[in-house]
Amino acid sequence: MGTIDWILLIVIGAAVAGAAVYWIRKKKCGCDCGCCGASQSCQRKKENR
Amino acid sequence: MTLRDLKIGESAVVETVGGEGALRQHFLDMGVIPGARVQLVKLAPMGDPMELRIHGYELTLRLADASRIGVRPLRDDEKNDSFSKESAVGGDVKETEIRKRREDAEHPGLGEEGRYHSKGDGDPLPEGTVLTYALVGNQNCGKTTLFNQLTGSNQHVGNFPGVTVDRKDGAIKGYPKTLVTDLPGIYSMSPYSSEEVVSRNFVLEEKPKAVINIVDATNIERNLYLTVQLLEMGIPMVVAVNMMDEMTGNGGYIDINAMETELGVPVVPISAAKNEGVDELIRHAVHIARYQEKPLRRDFCGEEDHGGAVHRALHGVFHLIEDHAKRAGIPDRFAASKLIEGDPLVLKALELDENEKETLEHIVLQMEKERGLDRSAAIADMRFAFIEKVCAKTVKKPRESRERIRSEKIDRVLTGKWTAIPAFILIMGLIFYLTFGVIGAFLQGLLEQGIGYISNLVDVSLTNLGVNEAIHGLIVDGIFEGLGSVLSFLPIIVTLFFFLSILEDSGYTARVAFFMDKLLRRIGLSGRSIVPMLIGFGCTVPAVMSTRTLPSERDRKMTILLTPFMSCTAKLPIYGFFVAAFFPKWSALVMIGIYLLGIFSGILTAALYRRTLFRGEAVPFVMELPNYRLPGAKNVGRLLWEKAKDFLQRAFSIILIATVVVYFLQRFDLHFNLLSKAEQSRSIMASLAGLISPFFVPAGLGDWRLVTSLISGFMAKESVVATMEILFVDGIATALTAAQAASMLVFSLLYTPCVAAIASVRRELGGKWAVFVVVVQCAIAWIAACIVYLICNLVML
Structure with missing residues (x-):
C-alpha cells in the first residue's frame, strides 16, 4: 500500500462515513424535508422535542 | 327521488341529505344542504361517479352516495331562472353603490393601525414575540402558491386537490420574527379526513397568533364556509381573497370594504400567482397578530x-x-x-x-x-x-369564466363517454414512449456515456498511478459501476416527473381519478390511486412518493403495497435477457404476459388485502374538479429540481454505502482475500447465496449464481443481468432450462423492489411496512415461481 493508496482509502472511508452520518441524522431527525436542521421546520421539531 | 335519478343536464333542489357520521357532515360542508340547487353535469365513462354542479363549482360523487341525497324537481318559477345565474353567487351590486360605500368607509380600517386600538394603550404582544400564522384554506385555492410568495420558499404546488399533505413552515420575507405554517387544504373544521384533523388540531392546539385564511374569489361561497368556522374560533384573522385577477377578468368584482364590514376582519384582494396584493396582506397580517385584533363578528345566527x-x-x-x-x-x-x-x-x-x-x-x-x-x-x-x-x-358575480368554458370544451374529449379511456391510454402511452423511448432514454444514454468516460479516465489514471488492485477495483468496479448504473436513471425519473407534473398542474390528474374510480373500487381503492399505480410502471420510487396525495391512510398504505406489482422499467433488461435467450419466437407475447401477470397478481393481492389487512371500503370519492390551467414553468422546474435533488441525495448516501458493501461481499472471500472475477464463486456473497439457495430449489432457482444475481438485484434491478453475465461464463442458454428461465422471469417480476424503493416505503410508512413489503413480495414471487416451474415442467414432459 503506497501513499496514494492510503489517501484514496481515507477519502473513500470519509465519503462513506459522511454518507452514513448524513443518513443516520436524517433518519433520527425524522423530518420529511431531508435538510436535517437547516430548515425552520426541522428546528421547530427539535424545539418541540 | 334521489340525486342518482337525475338525468344529465337536469337540475333539482336538495331536500334531504342521508348517510351518517363524518361523510354526511362532509356532504353538508361541501354545500350539499337542503335547499341547494344542483345540476348533473355528466357521468364518468363507466357510469360512476357523477359530476355535479353546486354553488358554482364542480363536485364528483359516487352513485351510491348520490342515492342518499333526496332531491325534488325544480318548480316552474325556479325553472325560469337559468341555472348558471342561480349557481353563481352574488347579487347585482351597482357601481354607484360601491363608490358611495368606498367614500363612506372609515379609515384606517380593520387590520390597519390606529382604529381598533390606540397607540400606547393597545394590547400588543411583547416585543420579540414570534408571530405564528396558520395558512388555512380550501383545497386547490392557492395556499402553497401564497406560502411560497410569503416566505420565498420552493414548495411544490399543483392543480389537484390535496397536494399539500403535511404542514410546511417558513418565515415571511423581511420579517424574521414570524412563522407561517402552510396547512393541508380543508373544506371545513369537521374532522372528516386526516388533513382536516391535522389543520384543525394545529389551529386549536398550537394556538397560532393569527390565521391567514385564503379564499378563492372565483368560488367564494364555498370558500367562505371555512372562513365562517374560523371566525367562530375568535382568533385574529386576515382574509386573502385570491385569484382576483381571474374574477375581475371575467367581469366580476368584490366590494372588499363591504365584505370587511360584514365579516369583521381585514379582507385583502390578492393574486398569489402574480404576487399582487401580497405586500398589503403581509402588513395586515403582521398588524392583527401583533395587536391581537380579534374578529368583530363571531355570531352568524339570525334572530329572525x-x-x-x-x-x-x-x-x-x-x-x-x-x-x-x-x-x-x-x-x-x-x-x-x-x-x-x-x-x-x-x-x-x-x-x-x-x-x-x-x-x-x-x-x-x-x-x-x-x-x-x-x-x-x-x-x-x-x-x-x-x-x-x-x-x-x-x-x-362574474360571467361564465373563460377558464370554465375552456375546461368544458376539453372535457368533452378527455372525460367524454367514448373518448375518455382511449384518450387516457393515448396520453399515458405517449408519456411512457417519450420518457423511456425518446427523451429520457436519450438523456440516459448521454449520462451513461459521460459516466463511462469519467469511469474510463479514472480507470486509466489509477492504473498509471499503480494503485492497489483492491482499491482500484473498489473505485472503478464498485463505486463507479454501482453508483453509475443508479445515477443513469436520473434522466428517466426527471423526465417522467416532468410529464406527470404537467398532467397534475393542468388538472388532468383529477379527471383520471374521476373516470377510473369505478374500476379501482372493485379492488378496494378509490380513483385517486390510479396515478401512483401508473407511475409504478416507470419507477416504484416516485410511485410510492406520489401516494401522498391520497386522502386516506388506508388507501395510501394499500396503494403503496400494490405498486411493486406494476413492473418497473429497471426490470426490462432482465426480461429482455431471458426472452432473447430462451423464448425468441414468442418475445412479444412473453413480454406482454409478464406485465399482465404483474397486474393480475396485484389484483389478487388487493382482493386478499381487502379481506384481511384493509377491511372496509375505500374512502368516498367526494372531490372537486378544478378548471384546466396552463402549468407554470417555474413550478414545474421547481418540482424537477426537488426530485433530482432528492434522488441525488439518496444516491450519494445510502446507495453509495450499499454499493461499497456489495462490492466488498462480491470481491472478498471469507478469509478476506481479494478474488478475481472468475473466482467469485468463493466470495462472501456466493457463500451467503449458497446458504439460502436450497430454498430456491422448488422454483428451479437453486443455482447459487442465480441467487447471487437476485440478491444483487435488491440493490438495483439492472445489476441482475450484469451479475449473471459475470457469473455465467459460458452463457446462460446452456446453463438453464426453459422452465428455469420462466421461473426466473416470474420471480424477477414479483420479488422485492430495489433498496431505493424499499427506502421510499420506509420513509412513507415506516420500517415495519418496509420489511412487510420485502417479505410479502418475496413470498408471492416464490409461490408464483414454484407454480410456473411446475407447470412448465409438466407441459414440457
Whole structure:
C-alpha cells in the first residue's frame, strides 16, 4: 500500500462515513424535508422535542 | 327521488341529505344542504361517479352516495331562472353603490393601525414575540402558491386537490420574527379526513397568533364556509381573497370594504400567482397578530331566521358549556356549534357531565323540531344562509369564466363517454414512449456515456498511478459501476416527473381519478390511486412518493403495497435477457404476459388485502374538479429540481454505502482475500447465496449464481443481468432450462423492489411496512415461481 493508496482509502472511508452520518441524522431527525436542521421546520421539531 | 335519478343536464333542489357520521357532515360542508340547487353535469365513462354542479363549482360523487341525497324537481318559477345565474353567487351590486360605500368607509380600517386600538394603550404582544400564522384554506385555492410568495420558499404546488399533505413552515420575507405554517387544504373544521384533523388540531392546539385564511374569489361561497368556522374560533384573522385577477377578468368584482364590514376582519384582494396584493396582506397580517385584533363578528345566527330556532339553540349551548370550553382551551362559539353538529372530538374534550349532556340533547332536539332540519343540516344551513347574505351585498358575480368554458370544451374529449379511456391510454402511452423511448432514454444514454468516460479516465489514471488492485477495483468496479448504473436513471425519473407534473398542474390528474374510480373500487381503492399505480410502471420510487396525495391512510398504505406489482422499467433488461435467450419466437407475447401477470397478481393481492389487512371500503370519492390551467414553468422546474435533488441525495448516501458493501461481499472471500472475477464463486456473497439457495430449489432457482444475481438485484434491478453475465461464463442458454428461465422471469417480476424503493416505503410508512413489503413480495414471487416451474415442467414432459 503506497501513499496514494492510503489517501484514496481515507477519502473513500470519509465519503462513506459522511454518507452514513448524513443518513443516520436524517433518519433520527425524522423530518420529511431531508435538510436535517437547516430548515425552520426541522428546528421547530427539535424545539418541540 | 334521489340525486342518482337525475338525468344529465337536469337540475333539482336538495331536500334531504342521508348517510351518517363524518361523510354526511362532509356532504353538508361541501354545500350539499337542503335547499341547494344542483345540476348533473355528466357521468364518468363507466357510469360512476357523477359530476355535479353546486354553488358554482364542480363536485364528483359516487352513485351510491348520490342515492342518499333526496332531491325534488325544480318548480316552474325556479325553472325560469337559468341555472348558471342561480349557481353563481352574488347579487347585482351597482357601481354607484360601491363608490358611495368606498367614500363612506372609515379609515384606517380593520387590520390597519390606529382604529381598533390606540397607540400606547393597545394590547400588543411583547416585543420579540414570534408571530405564528396558520395558512388555512380550501383545497386547490392557492395556499402553497401564497406560502411560497410569503416566505420565498420552493414548495411544490399543483392543480389537484390535496397536494399539500403535511404542514410546511417558513418565515415571511423581511420579517424574521414570524412563522407561517402552510396547512393541508380543508373544506371545513369537521374532522372528516386526516388533513382536516391535522389543520384543525394545529389551529386549536398550537394556538397560532393569527390565521391567514385564503379564499378563492372565483368560488367564494364555498370558500367562505371555512372562513365562517374560523371566525367562530375568535382568533385574529386576515382574509386573502385570491385569484382576483381571474374574477375581475371575467367581469366580476368584490366590494372588499363591504365584505370587511360584514365579516369583521381585514379582507385583502390578492393574486398569489402574480404576487399582487401580497405586500398589503403581509402588513395586515403582521398588524392583527401583533395587536391581537380579534374578529368583530363571531355570531352568524339570525334572530329572525326561521323563528330563531338555531340562534336560540346556539346561544343556549354556548352558555351551557362556557366554563368547560374555557378549561379545555377551545373557543366557546366554535365549541357550541360543533357540539350541536355532534362533533365527537369536541364532546370528548369538553368533558360535560351527564346533566349537561342531557340538557344539550334537549336543546338540540327542540332546535331540530322548530327548524325542521336535523342538527348538522341546520348548522350548515345557518352558515350558508349568512354567506349568501354577505355575497348578495358584496359580490358581483362574474360571467361564465373563460377558464370554465375552456375546461368544458376539453372535457368533452378527455372525460367524454367514448373518448375518455382511449384518450387516457393515448396520453399515458405517449408519456411512457417519450420518457423511456425518446427523451429520457436519450438523456440516459448521454449520462451513461459521460459516466463511462469519467469511469474510463479514472480507470486509466489509477492504473498509471499503480494503485492497489483492491482499491482500484473498489473505485472503478464498485463505486463507479454501482453508483453509475443508479445515477443513469436520473434522466428517466426527471423526465417522467416532468410529464406527470404537467398532467397534475393542468388538472388532468383529477379527471383520471374521476373516470377510473369505478374500476379501482372493485379492488378496494378509490380513483385517486390510479396515478401512483401508473407511475409504478416507470419507477416504484416516485410511485410510492406520489401516494401522498391520497386522502386516506388506508388507501395510501394499500396503494403503496400494490405498486411493486406494476413492473418497473429497471426490470426490462432482465426480461429482455431471458426472452432473447430462451423464448425468441414468442418475445412479444412473453413480454406482454409478464406485465399482465404483474397486474393480475396485484389484483389478487388487493382482493386478499381487502379481506384481511384493509377491511372496509375505500374512502368516498367526494372531490372537486378544478378548471384546466396552463402549468407554470417555474413550478414545474421547481418540482424537477426537488426530485433530482432528492434522488441525488439518496444516491450519494445510502446507495453509495450499499454499493461499497456489495462490492466488498462480491470481491472478498471469507478469509478476506481479494478474488478475481472468475473466482467469485468463493466470495462472501456466493457463500451467503449458497446458504439460502436450497430454498430456491422448488422454483428451479437453486443455482447459487442465480441467487447471487437476485440478491444483487435488491440493490438495483439492472445489476441482475450484469451479475449473471459475470457469473455465467459460458452463457446462460446452456446453463438453464426453459422452465428455469420462466421461473426466473416470474420471480424477477414479483420479488422485492430495489433498496431505493424499499427506502421510499420506509420513509412513507415506516420500517415495519418496509420489511412487510420485502417479505410479502418475496413470498408471492416464490409461490408464483414454484407454480410456473411446475407447470412448465409438466407441459414440457
